[in-house]
Amino acid sequence: MPKILLIEDNEMNRDMLSRRLIRKGLQVVIATDGEQGIALALAESPDLILMDMSLPILDGWSATRIIKATPATQNIPIIALTAHAMTGDRDKCLEAGCDDYDTKPIEFNRLLDKIQALLVKEAAP
Template sequence: MNSCHILVIEDNPTLCDMVRRRLNRRGYHTTSAGDGNKGLQAAKDQLPHLILLDMSLPGMDGWTVATRLRQSEQTRHIPIIALTAHAMQGDRERALEAGCDEFETKPINFERLFQKIDHFLTQIDEQQES
């Protein structure tokens, strides 16, 4: 499923660029948004296969973005992986409660992140085939 589109919602331009370059090298098509409001709009406009969502965004934070994505009929099916420096006890549960499907802490362990992405995209492939 290498033609998959992944939306990266991340306010740190350096990290966003690094994540996108790593994903592009793996054959994924990527787009990005630098804040929560733009990310929410991009998700609705682009309907990506998967979203990588920073939880600490300016304006609308990632917790709110995830909740709103889940509330929308248009976007509720899109898998969301939270990317966050928040590694405190309870943060994973909070992200999942907000609507994220998975949780990855920063600094990003790319091998682990790619396994999570592959897991969700394989599920999408299997659903489309059945």
């Protein structure tokens, strides 16, 4: 069962997304800010991270840079989840180290396709 680290500060988004992921057979670990997300990435070794970019304490861009600069976590794929959907926002997320990008409100089936694609890519030799 793949383990997803969901880093999301909005309780409603966190609850809705985690329940839907669990129903799809994924294990979900939750962090509510960037600092906690980094700590859980190290402690839990998730298969994939869903990273809200607008987080308290440490934003998603900074948390992503730290995770990608840390040898123990640098290969974990990260999907940016953000309401920032302006021109250049996708590039900003990818430049920070995210492997993919999705906009809020979340279209669950599209996000699930992105998760599956990255998990398959990670499982390949």
